Amino acid sequence: MTGDIRALLARHLPGYQVRTIVPLGQGLDHTVSEVNGELLIRLPKAADPEAVRQEAARLAAVAELSPLPVPEVVFADAEAGVLACRKLPGRPLNEHPPPDPARLAGPLGRFLGALHAADPGRMRDLAPLDLYPAPALLQDAELDYRDVEAHVPVDQRALVERFLAEPPPGEPRSLRFCHNDLGAEHILVDAATGTVTGVIDWSDAAVTDPAHDFARLYRDLGPGFFELTAAHYPFPLTGDDRARIRFHARCALIEDLAYGLSTGPRHYADAALAHLARTFS
The missing domain is CATH 3.90.1200.10 (Aminoglycoside phosphotransferase (APH), C-terminal lobe)
Structure with missing residues (x-):
């Protein structure tokens, strides 16, 4: 899993220095890891490209609506089923x-x-x-x-x-x-x-x-x-x-x-x- 995350970051955020990768847990459909204490990377157990595209678009729309902070998408790799967001405080x-x-x-x-x-x-x-x-x-x-x-x-x-x-x-x-x-x-x-x-x-x-x-x-x-x-x-x-x-x-x-x-x-x-x-x- 660590190797997959490093490869994804190299492809989508070239030059980004990975210092730490910490697994946070998993649900029925995804596993989640924290990178450098600032990014959350969600990896699928089975890729669903359309679901990832829709969720990225949904988060962008919600960010415009919400008076409270919501996750900011850093990159979405629909074909791999991966969503990366900036970690919120709290x-x-x-x-x-x-x-x-x-x-x-x-x-x-x-x-x-x-x-x-x-x-x-x-x-x-x-x-x-x-x-x-x-x-x-x-x-x-x-x-x-x-x-x-x-x-x-x-x-x-x-x-x-x-x-x-x-x-x-x-x-x-x-x-x-x-x-x-x-x-x-x-x-x-x-x-x-x-x-x-x-x-x-x-x-x-x-x-x-x-x-x-x-x-x-x-x-x-x-x-x-x-x-x-x-x-x-x-x-x-x-x-x-x-x-x-x-x-x-x-x-x-x-x-x-x-x-x-x-x-x-x-x-x-x-x-x-x-x-x-x-x-x-």
């Missing part, structure tokens, strides 16, 4: 929560407002439609829950089971361009100053229900933080919007719990269990 919010998380609500509310204000027709060229219906999502959540039910504290199972027995919410009034996976692990923060330093991982971005973006904040940071963020969001949120946000937060928590107890890192399950009571109450 640490993931789930790893290093700042002393006063409430300070993040304003920047994140304005960020979501800018994102959701984008013309969805224009963004459809850069991000797919996500039209997975709520009834199917609820069915998936119930199947996941039955797999992990034994790991849920006995006194909290009724909360989840009551949710699973309720009808799903209705469809959104409109679809908007969304990050679509705005969990705490994708929000970078300077823990010392409590400022947001970037929003990363735009691979799941889609034109979809904007409730998805609020739902991850609700799940990871709580209903109170969600309300603080909503107060800085420039568009009104109706009772129906809030019902969909709660619904997607709860489905996402069950999904994380099942993922963390099966093929994913354990910390996903630990966080899901820690946040279960407040998310389903």
